[in-house]
Amino acid sequence: MERERLAKFRSMLQERQRELARIVSVSQEHGRSAVEDYPQDAAERASVFASKEFFFAHSTQERRLLKMVTEAMERIEEGSYGQCVACESEINPKRLEAVPWARYCLQCQEHLERQMAEQRAA
Helix, strand or coil: CCCHHHHHHHHHHHHHHHHHHHHHHHHHHHHHHHHHCCCCHHHHHHHHHHHHHHHHHHHHHHHHHHHHHHHHHHHHCCCCCEECCCCCCECHHHHHHCCCCCCCCCHHHHHHHHHHHHHHCC
């Protein structure tokens, strides 16, 4: 991949990494504050626990995405960015534009998703 395009992806990933780190931090803080404000009323406790669960789920999803972005940054440093981690073929540049942290080419991603769907169905 040419340097200019790689620099563009690096910049996109760095911006997304900063944004996700901020979101994860805020979500974790909200989750902690929900526990600190532990009410005595059962209905209020249920509401606090629901809120805590929401922030935990949101934080988990954002942490997972942050990990994928960080791994993409590592692939840039290693020189393997833009290559499918499964088959090592080039990932379509349009796919990288849409999902710069993509690990797989479209064919391998579809294969992986089919396998996961089959496992859930079994």
